[in-house]
Amino acid sequence: QQQVKQSPQSLIVQKGGISIINCAYENTAFDYFPWYQQFPGKGPALLIAIRPDVSEKKEGRFTISFNKSAKQFSLHIMDSQPGDSATYFCAAIGYSSASKIIFGSGTRLSIRP
Amino acid sequence: DVKVTQSSRYLVKRTGEKVFLECVQDMDHENMFWYRQDPGLGLRLIYFSYDVKMKEKGDIPEGYSVSREKKERFSLILESASTNQTSMYLCASDSNTGELFFGEGSRLTVL
Numbered sequence: 001q002q003q004v005k006q007s008p009q010s011l012i013v014q015k016g017g018i019s020i021i022n023c024a025y026e027n028t029a030f031d032y033f034p035w036y037q038q039f040p041g042k043g044p045a046l047l048i049a050i051r052p053d054v055s056e057k058k059e060g061r062f063t064i065s066f067n068k069s070a071k072q073f074s075l076h077i078m079d080s081q082p083g084d085s086a087t088y089f090c091a092a093i094g095y096s097s098a099s100k101i102i103f104g105s106g107t108r109l110s111i112r113p
Numbered sequence: 114d115v116k117v118t119q120s121s122r123y124l125v126k127r128t129g130e131k132v133f134l135e136c137v138q139d140m141d142h143e144n145m146f147w148y149r150q151d152p153g154l155g156l157r158l159i160y161f162s163y164d165v166k167m168k169e170k171g172d173i174p175e176g177y178s179v180s181r182e183k184k185e186r187f188s189l190i191l192e193s194a195s196t197n198q199t200s201m202y203l204c205a206s207d208s209n210t211g212e213l214f215f216g217e218g219s220r221l222t223v224l
Contacts, residue, residue: 009153032211043117043203043215044156089155093211101213105155 004092006104014112019077021107023090026071030092030102035064035075038087038106047088048075080111116140119204119216126223132191134219136204142214144207145187146171147179149200150218156203162187194223 005024013019023033034049050057050064050073057064063076077084090104120135138145146161158171160179168179176198180188187206191198201220205213 006155034211036213041217043205043217044213045215046212049212101158101211103156105153 004090004102004104006090006107008107009105010108010110012110012112013077013080015080015082017080017111019075019080019084019109019111021075021088021090021109022072023074023092023104024070024072025092025102027092027094027102028071029094032093033064033066033073034091034093034101035062036089036091036103038089040086044087044089077109080109082111082113085109085111117204117206117214117216119202119219121219122217124219124221126194126221128195128223130194130223132194132221134189134191134202134204134221136187136189136216137185138187138204138206138214139185140206140208140214141184142206142208143184144209145181146205146207146213147177147187147189148203148205149173150203151200159189159202191221194221196223199223 007022035047036044037047038044048059048062052068061078066073088107092102094100117138144163147159148156157173159177162168162181178190199222201218203218204216
């Protein structure tokens with residue numbers, strides 16, 4: 001019940017294409033869903049996050065789509081660029097407490113020029 | 114600019130050695146965390162601390178201990194390193210908004 005399942009494990013997208021990473025959760029107590037971006041040799045950093053009272057959040061080329069009834073959320077990267085090549089982690093948090101954060105297994109995204 | 118600093122980026126140790134991983138944050142955050150990152154397994158929580166001298170076990174505490182003597186410093190200790198502890202270790206702190214700030218990681222190899 002505490003898992004967050006992330007797919008795919010790796011993804012290759014052509015420059016200019018749309019990258020889509022999916023996550024699913026089971027625990028309905030989660031109330032905050034962040035995405036972290038990690039470049040090689042760096043620690044993860046918060047990219048974008050959403051709360052379950054909205055179905056979509058957009059920041060520049062990055063969009064989170066959230067389906068509360070299906071308990072699924074996804075990250076869409078529009079007009080993908082080589083600089084977007086990184087590992088992406090979805091996560092879910094209960095009670096807005098980072099000590100309760102559950103991470104997905106990560107997706108390694110490669111954008112081909 | 115917020116900063117979490119891990120003192121050792123790369124370490125090579127031998128089986129049975131005691132290993133210290135140090136982490137310092139300059140954001141006056143109360144909560145600090147140690148994660149382990151392995152391919153395909155994501156980020157797994159080892160220990161966290163919500164106050165000086167306080168600690169809580171995470172999902173995989175076996176073989177590890179921690180120390181938090183000062184608010185800004187959180188240390189991860191491997192009492193007797195084993196080869197299955199070869200991994201990337203990430204320290205993080207929390208602003209109580211749910212956003213974690215990570216250090217750049219310490220890659221430990223145990224031979």
